[in-house]
Structures are given as C-alpha cells and as structure tokens.
Amino acid sequence: MADPVVRDAFYESYDRMREQLEAARPDALIVVGAEHFANFFMNNMPAFCVGMADHYEGPIEDPDWIGIKPTRVPGAPDLSRRLIENVMQDVDVAWAQEWKFDHGIIVPLNFLTPRYDLPVIPININCQEAPLTPLHRCWTFGRALRRACDAMDERIALVGTGGISHWPCTPDSGVINEEWDRDFLDKFINNRKDELLAYTDEEVYRDAGHGGFEIRTFITVAAATEGSTGDLMYYAPIPIFAVGCTVATMAVA
Amino acid sequence: MADPVVRDAFYESYDRMREQLEAARPDALIVVGAEHFANFFMNNMPAFCVGMADHYEGPIEDPDWIGIKPTRVPGAPDLSRRLIENVMQDVDVAWAQEWKFDHGIIVPLNFLTPRYDLPVIPININCQEAPLTPLHRCWTFGRALRRACDAMDERIALVGTGGISHWPCTPDSGVINEEWDRDFLDKFINNRKDELLAYTDEEVYRDAGHGGFEIRTFITVAAATEGSTGDLMYYAPIPIFAVGCTVATMAVA
Amino acid sequence: MSLYNVQKLIYQLNRDPKVRQRFEADSESVIAEFEFTDEELGALRKPDIGLLYVLGVNGQLLMHYAALHGYEWNEYLEAMREGVRQHGKVRAGVYAMLES
Amino acid sequence: MSLYNVQKLIYQLNRDPKVRQRFEADSESVIAEFEFTDEELGALRKPDIGLLYVLGVNGQLLMHYAALHGYEWNEYLEAMREGVRQHGKVRAGVYAMLES
Ligand SMILES: [Fe+3]
Numbered sequence: 058m059a060d061p062v063v064r065d066a067f068y069e070s071y072d073r074m075r076e077q078l079e080a081a082r083p084d085a086l087i088v089v090g091a092e093h094f095a096n097f098f099m100n101n102m103p104a105f106c107v108g109m110a111d112h113y114e115g116p117i118e119d120p121d122w123i124g125i126k127p128t129r130v131p132g133a134p135d136l137s138r139r140l141i142e143n144v145m146q147d148v149d150v151a152w153a154q155e156w157k158f159d160h161g162i163i164v165p166l167n168f169l170t171p172r173y174d175l176p177v178i179p180i181n182i183n184c185q186e187a188p189l190t191p192l193h194r195c196w197t198f199g200r201a202l203r204r205a206c207d208a209m210d211e212r213i214a215l216v217g218t219g220g221i222s223h224w225p226c227t228p229d230s231g232v233i234n235e236e237w238d239r240d241f242l243d244k245f246i247n248n249r250k251d252e253l254l255a256y257t258d259e260e261v262y263r264d265a266g267h268g269g270f271e272i273r274t275f276i277t278v279a280a281a282t283e284g285s286t287g288d289l290m291y292y293a294p295i296p297i298f299a300v301g302c303t304v305a306t307m308a309v310a
Numbered sequence: 311m312a313d314p315v316v317r318d319a320f321y322e323s324y325d326r327m328r329e330q331l332e333a334a335r336p337d338a339l340i341v342v343g344a345e346h347f348a349n350f351f352m353n354n355m356p357a358f359c360v361g362m363a364d365h366y367e368g369p370i371e372d373p374d375w376i377g378i379k380p381t382r383v384p385g386a387p388d389l390s391r392r393l394i395e396n397v398m399q400d401v402d403v404a405w406a407q408e409w410k411f412d413h414g415i416i417v418p419l420n421f422l423t424p425r426y427d428l429p430v431i432p433i434n435i436n437c438q439e440a441p442l443t444p445l446h447r448c449w450t451f452g453r454a455l456r457r458a459c460d461a462m463d464e465r466i467a468l469v470g471t472g473g474i475s476h477w478p479c480t481p482d483s484g485v486i487n488e489e490w491d492r493d494f495l496d497k498f499i500n501n502r503k504d505e506l507l508a509y510t511d512e513e514v515y516r517d518a519g520h521g522g523f524e525i526r527t528f529i530t531v532a533a534a535t536e537g538s539t540g541d542l543m544y545y546a547p548i549p550i551f552a553v554g555c556t557v558a559t560m561a562v563a
Numbered sequence: 564m565s566l567y568n569v570q571k572l573i574y575q576l577n578r579d580p581k582v583r584q585r586f587e588a589d590s591e592s593v594i595a596e597f598e599f600t601d602e603e604l605g606a607l608r609k610p611d612i613g614l615l616y617v618l619g620v621n622g623q624l625l626m627h628y629a630a631l632h633g634y635e636w637n638e639y640l641e642a643m644r645e646g647v648r649q650h651g652k653v654r655a656g657v658y659a660m661l662e663s
Numbered sequence: 664m665s666l667y668n669v670q671k672l673i674y675q676l677n678r679d680p681k682v683r684q685r686f687e688a689d690s691e692s693v694i695a696e697f698e699f700t701d702e703e704l705g706a707l708r709k710p711d712i713g714l715l716y717v718l719g720v721n722g723q724l725l726m727h728y729a730a731l732h733g734y735e736w737n738e739y740l741e742a743m744r745e746g747v748r749q750h751g752k753v754r755a756g757v758y759a760m761l762e763s
C-alpha cells in the first residue's frame with residue numbers, strides 16, 4: 058500500500074474537490090479520460106469518443122482488487138446528444154451508446170460521486186496507440202466542449218482524469234519524472250496554451266513515457282477553461298500507484 | 311434482374327471508369343463509402359474512419375447472392391498511416407487496422423480493380439445513424455484528404471461510392487426521387503460548394519430518404535476536387551437495385 | 564428505452580457466426596444476455612417485424628433479423644407496413660427524424 | 664506483420680469471457696482463428712512474454728496475457744526485461760516510437 062500519510066493527503070484533496078463539485082450543484086458531470094483497451098481497440102480507434110448511453114457499467118477490473126463493487130452509473134443520453142451535435146460542428150467525435158468504465162473513470166467517480174447519483178457523460182481521447190490525437194486538436198475539442206456546455210440550460214461540471222509521466226505495464230513501470238510533472242502542471246495550472254501545445258509525441262514519450270500521452274485530458278480541460286488559471290490542490294509522486302497523482306481545479310472565467 | 315439495356319449501359323460506364331483509372335497508373339486507391347453496420351455500430355460510431363490494415367476481406371454478404379467470391383484485398387498500411395497523420399491535423403478521423411468490406415465497397419472495387427491488384431484504403435462516413443456527420447465537416451475532410459494526398463509521393467486515386475435518393479430496407483424501398491437526384495448531381499458535377507452544403511438532414515430525409523444521407527461521400531469527393539467540375543458518365547434510376555446508379559469522374563484542377 | 568440493446572442483439576446475430584449458432588440452437592439463452600422492455604421482448608420472440616420497425620430498429624439491421632426468421636423480401640416489406648398500420652408511426656431512431 | 668492479430672487475440676481474451684473460457688479449455692482452437700507468423704505463434708504458445716513485448720504488444724494488453732498465465736506482477740516486469748536482453752529493443756508498435 059501507499060504511505061498512509063501521502064495517501065491520506067491525496068484522498069483528502071479529493072474530498073475537497075467533491076465538496077466543491079457538490080456546491081456547484083451540477084446537473085451532469087463530464088469525465089474526460091484516456092482508457093486502455095476497455096472499450097476501444099485498433100479495429101476502430103476514435104480520436105475522440107463521447108458517451109451517449111442511458112447508463113454505464115463499471116469497473117471492468119476485479120471489484121475486490123480495485124475496491125469498487127459492480128456499479129451502474131446513470132448517463133444523460135439526451136444532454137449527451139445535444140452536446141455531441143454541437144461539438145460536431147468543429148470536432149469529429151465518435152459517439153457510443155455503450156461504455157464500460159475502467160479504473161481511469163470509475164476511480165475518480167467513486168471519490169467524486171460516491172452515491173452515483175449524478176448523471177455522467179464519459180469522453181475518451183486516444184492516448185494509447187499511434188496515430189495519437191494531435192495536441193492542438195485536443196485544444197479545439199476543449200473549446201468546442203465549452204461552447205457546447207455554455208449553450209445548454211443544464212449546469213455541467215467537467216473533470217479530466219489521467220496520469221502525467223508514467224510508464225505503465227512496461228519494464229519502467231513505477232518510474233515517475235517528478236520534475237517533468239511539476240513543469241507540466243505549472244503550464245497547465247497557468248493555462249499557458251502555447252507551451253502546452255509545444256510538446257511533441259517523441260519528447261513526451263522520452264521524458265514522460267507512454268503514460269505521458271495522457272496530457273491530452275489535461276489540455277482539453279485547460280482549453281475548456283481557456284483564460285482561467287487553476288488551483289493545484291494536490292500533487293505527489295506515489296510510486297505504488299505507479300504515477301504522480303494530481304488533484305486540481307480550474308475556475309471558469 | 312435489372313432491364314438488360316439499362317444495366318449494360320451502367321456496366322459499360324464502369325468499364326470506361328476502370329480504363330481511366332488504369333490509365334492514371336495509381337499506386338493506391340482510396341474508396342470513400344458509407345457502410346451499413348458491417349464494421350461500425352452504435353457502440354463506437356465514428357464520424358470518419360480510415361483503414362490502416364495490411365489487407366481487407368470481403369464481401370460480408372453471401373458470395374453467391376452478390377456474385378463476388380471471398381476476396382482478400384491488399385491494403386497500403388504505411389501510406390494509410392501517413393495520410394491519417396496528415397488528415398488528423400484538421401479532421402479527427404478514427405482509424406482501423408481491420409475492416410470487412412460490404413457491397414458498398416466491394417462492388418465498385420470488383421468493377422474497377424477486378425484482379426484486386428491495386429492497394430486500397432477504405433474510408434467510412436457515418437451516413438447511418440444520428441448524430442450524422444455534418445455536411446460541412448465532410449467538406450473539410452475532403453480538403454484535408456486532398457492536401458494529404460498531394461503531400462505524398464505516391465499517386466493516389468479517389469473514388470466515392472454511395473446512393474443518392476433511396477429508402478433502403480424500409481417500406482419505401484424501391485422508391486427513387488429522380489428529379490432530386492438530377493438536381494443534386496448537377497450541384498455535384500459543377501462543384502457548387504454552397505449549394506451542396508445547404509441541405510439539412512431533415513430535407514434530405516424527406517426528399518431522398520435515409521439513403522440520401524450518403525450524399526456525404528459525394529460531398530467529400532467534390533471537396534477533394536474543389537474548383538474542378540466533373541463528367542457525369544452515367545445516371546439512371548434502377549428500381550431493382552433500389553437506387554439511382556451513378557458513374558461520374560472529377561478532373562483534378 | 565433499450566432500442567440500443569435490440570439493435571445490438573440483431574447486429575451480433577448478423578456479424579458473429581458463433582452468436583447466430585447459439586441463437587439458432589437456443590434463442591432464449593442469447594436474448595437473456597440483454598435487458599429489454601416487455602414490448603421489445605415480445606416483438607423479438609414472435610418475431611413481430613412490424614413492431615420492431617415501429618420501435619425504431621434500423622432497416623439495415625432489421626432485414627437480417629427478418630431473413631433469419633425466413634422472411635422473403637416482400638414479406639419483410641409488408642411486415643413493416645402492417646406494423647405501421649397496427650402500431651402507428653416509427654417512434655424512435657433515425658426514421659423518426661421528421662417527428663421530433 | 665500480424666502484430667494486430669496478436670493484440671486482437673489478447674484483447675478478446677481480456678474483454679470477452681466466452682473467448683477466455685474457450686481459450687482455457689483449448690487454447691489452440693482460439694489461436695487457430697487468427698493468422699500469425701511462426702515467431703508470434705511460438706511466443707503466444709510458450710508464452711514468451713518478453714518476446715511478445717519486443718514484438719510490440721502494448722503493455723496494457725500484455726499484462727493481461729501474462730496474468731492469464733499466472734505471472735505475478737514482478738515476474739511480468741522481469742519477463743519483459745529478459746525479453747529485451749534476449750531479443751533486443753522493441754521492434755514495432757508505440758514503444759518503438761523513438762526508434763523509427
Ligand atoms: Fe493511464
């Protein structure tokens with residue numbers, strides 16, 4: 058297990074994030090993640106996919122191992138559809154009427170909506186296999202998502218999930234490049250678009266590993282809150298989780 | 311069977327198209343089609359998907375019924391990948407390393423490359439279930455595809471396939487709106503972008519049926535040849551095929 | 564609203580020979596893998612092709628389910644027409660576009 | 664190059680309990696459904712997790728194939744390291760990014 062002091066601080070920052078989320082009284086929660094072959098494979102790998110189902114199921118992992126029992130998470134199919142139609146004016150998202158949540162989505166949900174009483178709209182970005190989604194398209198997507206949310210009557214919360222530097226499931230599993238992470242988070246928290254979009258895939262792979270490709274979820278959130286800066290509530294490398302763990306919020310300008 | 315005179319004229323125009331294709335000595339052939347749940351379903355429906363496989367298989371239909379025996383069609387995975395990376399700068403295509411061809415792709419191929427000796431890159435546009443790919447995104451896609459092809463050393467031919475007005479597999483199956491078709495083809499052949507993009511889905515559905523959504527493949531080809539006009543080699547409504555059949559070529563400006 | 568499940572069942576029957584074999588041997592075992600409303604269940608079991616059409620099943624899927632149950636092409640078309648006479652206009656899916 | 668097939672087999676084993684059951688009862692019957700090179704076939708059968716890694720299988724898939732064959736986490740990591748020692752750098756897939 059992780060060092061209890063480190064872990065408890067991490068969990069506590071998640072609690073604060075949940076309180077902020079609840080205080081915002083959202084009608085639905087969009088979760089932007091990067092899954093690992095739970096639903097999407099190289100037979101049809103979308104750059105972006107948005108859920109449009111009545112409900113979702115998870116976790117796909119062993120419930121005992123992950124500590125979350127099999128759960129049906131409510132969706133928001135009508136809102137999903139209106140958001141998709143809006144976003145599609147600029148960004149060519151795939152859509153999905155079925156989706157099984159892996160740890161990347163169900164773990165944050167379990168912290169943030171532990172009673173699973175908030176309708177969820179999952180979004181996936183291909184951070185997994187090349188050709189990967191270009192970073193500047195993630196920016197365009199984040200902007201389109203924001204415009205679409207602003208056009209709805211519903212109050213919509215947006216959460217991004219993903220690791221920063223990590224080398225999951227490879228011989229370097231457990232390595233974390235804390236310096237790189239802190240530098241990236243500085244760019245993220247300060248919403249420095251040009252610097253966020255300047256990374257090349259090769260640089261990211263060399264310095265932050267295959268897991269570093271998940272910066273796409275952060276970049277999407279930064280774009281959706283363009284012009285705002287954020288509050289880094291928590292960051293620490295937690296080797297047993299094989300990744301640095303981050304909790305941060307962005308104000309909406 | 312279709313009226314032999316009508317049918318033979320149709321097949322003959324396909325022959326002429328094949329001769330033109332062969333004379334152009336392409337290294338690969340892109341086929342832009344709109345399939346019907348052969349590979350893509352509402353669990354992950356891409357707005358655009360581009361094949362990136364070594365080879366493809368078809369037809370998925372009964373070989374006796376369709377008159378084409380099970381065939382392995384060569385792909386062009388390296389070229390596919392370079393095209394996808396280029397197109398992705400503007401358009402968020404899904405990509406696929408596996409693809410089974412249905413009649414929409416294998417029938418034109420059987421006419422145009424009967425020996426299956428030309429590498430093929432299939433592309434699908436969602437003309438099937440809403441939210442459908444917006445028409446103006448098809449234009450952007452066609453332009454991006456053209457730019458990507460122009461950036462390659464290979465000589466690449468582009469063919470669009472799809473019906474115009476038709477009501478496939480519904481109580482109105484067999485109905486053809488010839489007037490609407492001819493009006494659409496006039497816009498297409500003369501590459502009148504604004505008129506091609508002015509259709510709404512509701513209008514198309516009312517006047518040209520669910521099958522009319524396949525104008526997206528024509529619009530993509532028109533965009534890829536923006537500024538050029540075409541040569542309508544053949545059009546006739548063939549009720550037994552339940553669709554008007556078109557053969558047309560576009561010069562490349 | 565489990566139109567998605569109805570269409571997924573038919574899609575799998577059409578695209579996966581193993582599912583089709585199991586369905587032909589014991590259709591209930593395949594049907595039991597999905598959640599359906601009573602109306603959908605009744606329509607799938609009978610099968611009531613016309614009702615499935617009215618419920619919104621895409622014809623590019625439905626034609627295969629009809630063929631699997633031995634419908635000739637014209638029987639299939641007629642079944643959809645009869646469905647509309649009995650149950651009214653298509654309620655959901657892409658054919659309901661002009662209603663919504 | 665049938666890396667796609669290797670990854671698809673592993674993906675299906677991981678995502679489809681029916682395929683996994685068939686594999687556990689008779690792995691050859693599942694393997695026979697795909698085309699593989701001799702090197703891939705050998706690596707899948709043994710299994711040679713290290714060689715599969717070098718051939719380019721994504722770790723997010725490979726870890727499941729290792730677990731299916733009883734590998735503990737550290738054994739899995741060590742098998743990949745041993746693969747690189749024996750067979751050299753990763754040849755294809757996303758981990759070959761800096762080589763190409
Ligand atoms: Fe991850």
Ligand SMILES: [Fe+3]
Nearest residue numbers: 473478521524
């Ligand atoms: Fe069609």
